[in-house]
C-alpha cells in the first residue's frame with residue numbers, strides 16, 4: 099500500500115542551490131553581515147538570493163531590497179507566526195518552499211541565504227532546510243555568551259563573533275572571548291567580524307565557499 | 315487501524331506543513347477591536363467551521379480526494395477553490411500552506427507528491443491547501459473520512475494555536491474551547507457534501523484583508 103521511496107539524498111532531488119542559515123540573537127548583526135557578504139560573494143561570481151524571517155515586520159527584507167546590493171525580487175520574506183525557531187527548525191517547510199520558489203524564478207541560482215528572526219541562544223537550523231549554518235553573536239551581548247554553551251553557539255558550523263569594534267567600549271577582552279568560544283566549540287570554526295567596517299567578512303565568505311560552493 | 319493512525323499523524327501539529335504561521339484572519343480580528351473573550355473566540359471559530367471549512371475546504375478536500383489519481387481533475391477543483399476565496403490573504407495563504415505541506419511530503423517520498431509539486435511549480439496548478447491535502451493524504455494512505463477529520467481538526471487547532479500565541483486565550487483554556495468545538499467538527503463532517511464550493515466568513519475576510527495591509531504582523535494572514 100505505502101510505497102515510500104525517500105532515498106538517501108532526498109534533499110538534493112528538490113534543491114539544486116546550496117542553502118545556508120544565518121541565526122543568532124536579536125540585533126547581533128545578522129542582516130548587517132549579510133549586507134556585507136552579498137557584494138563579496140557576488141564579486142566571486144556567486145548567483146544568490148536571500149530569505150528573511152522577520153518576526154513582526156518585513157523590516158529586514160525591505161532593508162535588503164532597498165540596499166541596492168541585490169535585485170529586490172531576489173529577497174523573499176517568510177512570516178514566523180510568532181515563532182522564529184519553529185520556522186527554521188520544527189517546521190521549516192515555508193522556508194523550504196520559499197527557497198524552491200526562488201530557484202524556480204532564478205534558474206542558475208547557486209546559493210540561498212536564510213536569515214532567521216532574532217532568537218535566543220537555543221535556536222538552531224534544521225538540516226532539512228540548510229546544508230550549513232552560522233550563528234552570529236556580538237561582543238556587546240556579553241563576553242559570557244560562549245560560556246553559556248547555548249545550542250546555537252555549540253551546534254553551528256561557524257560561530258561569528260560580530261561587533262569587534264565595540265569591545266573596548268563594553269569592557270570586553272576580545273581575545274579571551276574568542277579563546278573561550280573556540281574552547282567550548284572543540285576547535286570548530288570561530289570568526290571575529292566587524293560588519294561596520296567589513297573586517298572578517300572575506301573569511302566568512304571563504305568558509306561558505308569551501309563548505310557549500312566547493313570553491314577555493 | 316492504520317488509516318486512523320495515518321489521520322492522527324497528519325493532523326498532529328508536529329508534522330511540518332507551515333500551518334503554524336497562518337492565523338486565517340484571527341490576528342486581524344484580534345487587532346481590530348476589543349479583546350476577544352473566550353466565548354467570542356469560540357463563536358468566531360465555530361462560524362469559520364460552519365461557513366468556510368464545512369462548505370469549502372471540506373468539500374474541495376473530499377472531492378479532490380476521490381479524484382486524487384487524476385491530477386487534471388484535482389487541478390480543476392483547485393481552480394474552483396481559488397475562485398471561491400474572496401479575500402486575497404486567504405488565497406495566498408492557502409497556496410503557501412499547500413506548498414509547505416507539499417514540500418514535506420515530496421521530501422519524504424509520499425506517492426503523488428512530486429507529480430503534484432511539479433505541476434504547481436510549472437504553474438499548471440495553484441496548489442491550494444485542501445487540494446494538496448487530498449493528493450498527499452490519499453498518497454499517504456489515509457481514507458477519505460480520516461482525511462476530512464484531520465482537516466477539520468487542523469482548522470480548529472490552527473485557530474486555537476494562533477489565539478494562544480496572540481495572547482487572546484491561555485494555552486490550557488484554549489483546550490477547553492477545542493473540546494467544545496470537536497462535536498461541531500464531527501457534526502459537520504457527517505453532513506452530505508454540497509455540490510458547490512462556497513465560503514462566507516465576512517468578518518474574518520475583512521479582518522484578513524486589513525491585516526494584509528498592516529506593517530505589524532506575526533502571522534502570514
Ligand SMILES: Nc1nc2c(ncn2[C@@H]2O[C@H](COP(=O)(O)OP(=O)(O)OP(=O)(O)O)[C@@H](O)[C@H]2O)c(=O)[nH]1
Pocket residue numbers: 122123124125126127128129130131158214215216217260261262263264291292293294295
Ligand atoms: N558597531 C557595530 N555595529 C554593528 C555591527 N554589526 C551590526 N551593527 C549594528 O547593530 C544593529 C543591529 O544590526 P542588524 O544587522 O540589524 O542585526 P540583526 O541580527 O539582523 O537583528 P534582528 O534581525 O533584528 O535580530 C544595527 O544598528 C547595526 O548597524 C558591527 O560589527 N559593529
Ligand SMILES: [Mg+2]
Pocket residue numbers: 128129130158213
Ligand atoms: Mg536582521
